[in-house]
Amino acid sequence: MSQPLKDLLRTSDLSASDIELLLGTASKFADKPLWAKKTLARKTVAIYMTKSSTRTRLASETAVAHLGGSPIFLRGDDLQIGRGETISDTAKIISGFCSALIVRTFAQSDVDELGKYATIPVINALTDDDHPTQLLADWLTIRENFGKDIKKRKFVYIGDGNNVANAWLIMGATMGAHIVVATPAGKWAPKSSVVDQANKIAKKSGGKIEVITDPKVAAQDASVIYTDVWMSMGDSEADRAEKTSALSSFAVTNDLMRLTTKDSIFMHCLPAHRGEEVAADVIDGPKSVVWRQAFHRRTTIQALLYHLTRGDLKGNK
Numbered sequence: 001m002s003q004p005l006k007d008l009l010r011t012s013d014l015s016a017s018d019i020e021l022l023l024g025t026a027s028k029f030a031d032k033p034l035w036a037k038k039t040l041a042r043k044t045v046a047i048y049m050t051k052s053s054t055r056t057r058l059a060s061e062t063a064v065a066h067l068g069g070s071p072i073f074l075r076g077d078d079l080q081i082g083r084g085e086t087i088s089d090t091a092k093i094i095s096g097f098c099s100a101l102i103v104r105t106f107a108q109s110d111v112d113e114l115g116k117y118a119t120i121p122v123i124n125a126l127t128d129d130d131h132p133t134q135l136l137a138d139w140l141t142i143r144e145n146f147g148k149d150i151k152k153r154k155f156v157y158i159g160d161g162n163n164v165a166n167a168w169l170i171m172g173a174t175m176g177a178h179i180v181v182a183t184p185a186g187k188w189a190p191k192s193s194v195v196d197q198a199n200k201i202a203k204k205s206g207g208k209i210e211v212i213t214d215p216k217v218a219a220q221d222a223s224v225i226y227t228d229v230w231m232s233m234g235d236s237e238a239d240r241a242e243k244t245s246a247l248s249s250f251a252v253t254n255d256l257m258r259l260t261t262k263d264s265i266f267m268h269c270l271p272a273h274r275g276e277e278v279a280a281d282v283i284d285g286p287k288s289v290v291w292r293q294a295f296h297r298r299t300t301i302q303a304l305l306y307h308l309t310r311g312d313l314k315g316n317k
Contacts, residue, residue: 005315007115007122008304010108011132011170012197015316016205019174022313023140026296026303030140033066033299039306040069046094049104049125050076051234055270056125056133059297060102066302072098076105091117100305106234121308123301128234131163133304134269135171137296138226141289145265146223153223153261156180158215159250159277160243161190164228164269169198169209174316176205182218183211184246215250219259226267227252227277244276252278257287265289 005013014022028035045064049057057073064071076082081090091114094101100121103111108129115122125133146153157168161183169190172179179198183189190211198209212218219225230247231240257266266278266288274280283290307313 002314002317004311005308005313007118007124008132008308008313009111009115009122009124010130011135011167012174012201013316014132014171014174015314016174016176018313018315019136019139019171022136022300022303022307023143025306026136026140026299027143029066029299029302029306030296033302036306037066037068039309040064040067040099043069043099044072044097045069045100045102045305046072046074046098047102047104047125048074048076048079048094050106051104051126053104053126055294055297056104059301060125062298063302063305066298067305069099087113088117090114091122092119095119099309102301121305123304123308125301127163128232129163129166130170131167131269132171133297133301134164135167136300136304137293138168138267138269139171139175140296140300141267141293142224142265144292145263145289150175150177154178154180154221155224155226156182156218156222157226157228158182158218158252158256159227159247160230160232161188162228162232164226165190166194168226169194169211170201173198173201173207173209174205176202176207178208178210180210180212180218180222182213182215182250184250185213186246188243188246189213215256216259219256222260223264224267225252225257225260225264228269229271229273230277247277251276252282254279254281254285257282257285267293270294 061071104125108127
């Protein structure tokens with residue numbers, strides 16, 4: 001009998017059945033936040049963040065509290081890692097005190113190492129390469145708007161080929177969706193290794209992956225238009241002028257949204273820079289679901305904590 005999934009380190013760790021279970025549980029938490037309030041009673045969850053955060057921190061601490069636990073928030077300089085203690089030692093120490101560890105940091109390798117040495121569930125709440133907790137919130141929002149039948153629908157990400165674009169490709173492929181990512185060619189495009197991985201997953205799931213360079217072609221008849229900031233945390237300021245110039249034609253405007261379906265929605269993981277990657281009248285307009293997305297950061301992290309600590313997830317073996 002295979003071992004249950006211990007950690008969520010990458011979006012690709014989750015099988016379609018895992019995602020369905022998590023979305024169903026998160027939906028229950030949206031209606032009744034306290035229905036499993038004894039899950040983490042008299043237990044603690046460490047929330048370790050070396051990147052600043054609004055939604056992830058609030059969502060994580062609230063999720064732990066709603067499950068009856070006590071969140072312990074740790075900044076990067078709160079731990080001895082900065083003074084030379086190894087990640088493996090840190091993982092072992094946290095495992096001795098806490099029932100789970102939520103991490104938001106720069107290097108994916110750091111999260112992978114924490115997962116390797118921790119004996120408790122480790123949840124990747126963002127790295128430079130991936131953002132699985134965001135995509136769970138995104139897909140619950142999509143599910144609320146379109147239901148489970150996603151045939152003949154096109155789900156589009158436009159902008160920088162960053163960690164969110166990577167996760168969008170993998171999650172969409174796992175769900176068997178038609179996923180389009182439109183970015184500039186070259187260094188602002190998604191990693192070819194991620195695109196290859198998404199295509200392999202899509203072949204099994206019945207999904208379809210397209211990576212193109214024309215935002216108007218991408219937006220035509222799309223059910224979802226998704227974007228993110230052009231300059232992410234950790235991006236070099238030396239690249240700002242070049243990157244902004246390359247992405248200028250990828251801004252999501254009302255003209256672009258008019259190419260989409262009548263029931264389309266606009267999504268953004270936030271924070272947003274109005275007048276850059278998205279026009280104010282789009283993100284603040286009637287098609288925008290960004291506040292519901294943000295709300296589901298809590299419900300989906302709560303579902304992850306609930307199922308990982310119980311050993312309910314099977315993983316994508």
